[in-house]
Amino acid sequence: MKGYVLAGGRGKRFEPFTKENNKVMMDFWERPLLWYSLNLLQSHGVKEVAINAAHMPEQIDKYVNYELHSELNINLTLESEHYGTAGTIKRTPSFFNDHVALIPGDVITTIDLSEMYNNHYNNDAIVTLALHPNYLAKNKTRPQVNKITDSDMFHCFRKKMSGVMIVRQDILDLIPKKTNMNLLDELLPMMLDYKIQINAFSSKSGFYNIDDWSDYYKATLDMFNHPELHDRSKIVKMNNNIYHHVNAKFSKQVLKNDFQRLYFGENVSVENKCKLKGDVYIGSFSKLNEDARLTDSVVGSNTILGKGLNLNNDLVKDKYLYSNKNEVAVYVDDENLLKENDSKTFGESLNELLISFTDKFVAAVALLCLSPLFALVALLIKLESPGPVFYVSSRVLSPRHERKGKKWYQFKGGSNIKYYVFRTMYVNADKMVKKLNNKYETGPFVKIENDPRVTKIGRLLRKTSIDELPLFWNVLVGKMSLVGIWALPTYEAEHLANKGLQSTVNNSRQIDLSETARLRFDGKLGLAGFWQSRGRSNLTAEERAIHDSFQAVLTNQKSSDAKFMGEYYKFKSYVGYWRILIETFFSVVKRTGAI
Amino acid sequence: MNYTVTKRNNITIIKINLSQATREHSKEFKLFLVELIQQEKAKKIIIDFEPVYYVDSSFLGSLVGGLKESTNLKGDIKVMNLNPAVKSLFEITRLYKIFEIFTDVEDAVLSF
Known part of the structure; x- marks a missing residue:
């Protein structure tokens, strides 16, 4: 028998906790919920387990591969959306070459799976569903105790009694292709409609379905009655x-x-x-x-x-x-109580110190060397068009979220970061941007070729990236690092936070990169980054989003992620910092793609 | 060849024969994909990353470019055999939301 832990759910009832966590990774008596399902399967001799995840799968991946140290052979299946429990198992037919025990990831139970398997096997059933004996009493409507009836199914949902089942390979044939279907409330009732027998396994064992905080609370208290499930002394x-x-x-x-x-x-x-x-x-x-x-x-x-x-x-x-x-x-009770939760390792602190020192040193040297050039540029800007030498761009790295209306989180403008750059446009340029948005490209990352708002000297400054050099000042005063991602202008950040990044062609939605693109909000503010060093304005909005998000994610890793991220972990290091810096420098020198 | 193409019925399986799929290859890969989609009308595409242990953001940008091209023509691109680190990257950057990921070729083929 193999095992399948169904962890595809979004856990909406546990929001906002589940906005940033997978429900099965919820701490329950010092262990993630998932542990209880895996432990149950292992204790009944299961060797091979599949887990599906549609939300925050990296948490499950890290846990099962690097923290759990289990003898189980665990295969994590990623779902771009949750296909329903039936849709999920239909997607991995290669796994179903044996009988499979399906355990909902949010269930804690002491059910005797071995006995259930024997019952399933001996009855040669397609599906065996576990139910409390109270629902399996022999009566007029139930001539045979071991057959599930319509009313059982009704009890199943009303009382949240079950969800643990064992299935035979050919159950997959009953599930329509490309479906979003659930096993318990759709497939099984459909089987009954078609008079396909569902085998019942009567079990009095403890059963907790952690469906909301109320269940969580009750189950947590009830664990005192189930010392076999946890370490009581804790x-x-x-x-x-x-x-x-x-x-x-x-x-x-x-x-x-x-x-x-x-x-x-x-x-x-x-x-x-x-x-x-x-x-x-x-x-x-x-x-x-x-x-x-x-x-x-x-x-x-x-x-x-x-x-x-x-x-x-x-x-x-x-x-x-x-x-x-x-x-x-x-x-x-505990001396470490008041210490910070996310304490840094020595390596991490050293890394930060080195980066901060290099930032300031390089910025100071650069400003000193560039000052004659700056004076010349300032003069040229003044001569060409009326207006100030510097342009102050108000930007946000990550929008602040606040509860508003029915949704828990909604975008509200975050704290601004002022970018002082050389003015490259005519003075009233900002007012023209909305018109141009419609004309050229939609979406939050507007880069317009042959922009009519740019001045002649501005075009040269942009091509050589000289317009951005005053940002070294921001680096020197510690407001940003040399390496990091750009803060977006407020309207772009707002657009990305609220509407996301979706490619549309012929008015139909095509690829939704919103979740990927929003990861840039977690990044560290800086001058040089992946997209500047890899093509600059030649990139599409999607490509730029991927570069930014990668950088945000890869530089945000914790030291505990080292194994999980393998080769990618090196971006976090001081060497990784220099690599991006040098790549960007040469890219700017080559003037690749700057308008 | 950096990319080997095999066909199964109407499904095109592209194997990437690179250990590191990075920006040196990203342009040629995008051109290769787009040509396959536009000229050879490949709609159902599976990309096999088996020998690849490192993919960078440029290469994945090309992959997304290919997906965009493919969805334009009502096709889809799925990926297969991701090495653990690459899989981690797909997880934390949420790219698994736009690319279906498989470990078994039969499962991938049946999913179309």
């Missing part, structure tokens, strides 16, 4: 049903929202007298200030609990800092 039970587990922080502004279920990520701070009700999950490294109230919540590790904090039926993970109502002194 959670400390305090009085009044409060369990101290692991860190959190909530801001006043966020707490004003009337959400029934809230998730706050790491480093959240709860301001004084805030009230949190309902199912609240608070991530690690947080701070709960005085007099905040918390009810029915789960709080992550290393949380600072303020004096007089009112906790009621909450679950707080370990390594906490607890200040007692009646005492001014604080009790520190």
Whole structure:
């Protein structure tokens, strides 16, 4: 028997946590949810496992290949979109050369898979579905206990009872090609319609479907009854049903929202007298200030609990800092508590120091050497057209996101970075850009050839990139690095954040690169980058987006990603920094592609 | 040849015979792809990256250019046999959202 963990879901009910995490990587009793499915399969002799992922697959990839150290042979399948559980298994027919146990990635269960397999095998079933015996009682509508009926299917969804099944290879023949179909609520009912038997396996074992924060909370508490599933010693039970587990922080502004279920990520701070009700999950490294109230919540590790904090039926993970109502002194459980979460390695700190030093040194030398040229250029600009010598371009690297309206996150202009460059256009050029947008190219990355707004001296400055040289000043004062990505003009950043980057031809959407293109927002601000050194303005909008996003992602890696990123990890190093710098220098010298 | 083309029914499988697919090859690769799509009317394309252990952003830019060309003509490009580091790159840069990735040629062929 093989195993298939279904992890294709987007986890919408766990937003905003799942905006940046895959649901199956959610921490549950010190382990990712995924571990429980994999552990179940392994403990029943499964050797080969497939996992599908449509959202943040790199987290699963890193975990199973570099952190888990499991004997399982795990194959991760990437999905460009979630095809539904049936659509998913239809895509990997080569894996289905044996019976396969399908386990939803968000399920924690102690079901006896071996026994279920025997039952499945002996009944020669196409599909065997696990159900609680309460639903399998013999009655008028059920002459045979082991056959699933329509009403069982109904119970399945209403009570979220199951989802664990074992299937035979030929189930794939029943799934239509190129479909977006689910197994439980579409394929199985369809099989019943066509009178294809579904085998039932009665199981009383513990079963938790972690579908929302409420399930998460209940399952977390219930784990006390299932010591076989975890290491019991890790959670400390305090009085009044409060369990101290692991860190959190909530801001006043966020707490004003009337959400029934809230998730706050790491480093959240709860301001004084805030009230949190309902199912609240608070991530690690947080701070709960005085007099905040918390009810029915789960709080992550290393949380600072303020004096007089009112906790009621909450679950707080370990390594906490607890200040007692009646005492001014604080009790520190863990000395590392107040240290920064993302501590850098020695190598990383050295790298940053070297880069920062080189930035300033090179910028200072460059400004000194270039000052006579700057004076000449300034004179020429003044002579050709009226207006200032410098043009101040207001740009943003990454737009700030804020909750607004129905969506949790929405674009709002981020903090501006001022780019002082030599003026290459006539004074009223900015007003013309919208017209030109329509005329030449749509999308956020406008590069127009033979732009009529550019002055003669401007054309020369652009071709030689001299117009950008005053940016060395920004480098010298530490506002940007020599190597990094360009901040976009505000309107372009806004466009990218809200509308994305989609190629359209004949008015129909073709390729959606939005997710890739938005990665540039995470990048580090700088002068020289991939796209400048690799063709500059000759590139298409897509190519430029890929260059920028690659650079953002590759220079943002953590030292723990070294193995995962293999050859790509070297971009993070000081050598990688110099490589881009030198490549850009020669590219500029060759004047490739500058308008 | 840097690229070997084999046909299976109406599916074109391109094997990239490079260990490093970088910007030195990106222009020729784009031309090669575009010609295959426009001149030879290849609609269903699978690109096999088996010997490739390093792909840079220029080369992938060309691949996206090819995909754009292909979708124009209602075709699709899928990729196969990505080395772990290259697969990681497709994951973190979200390129898996526009290219379907396969480990098995049969699965890739059946997916069209």
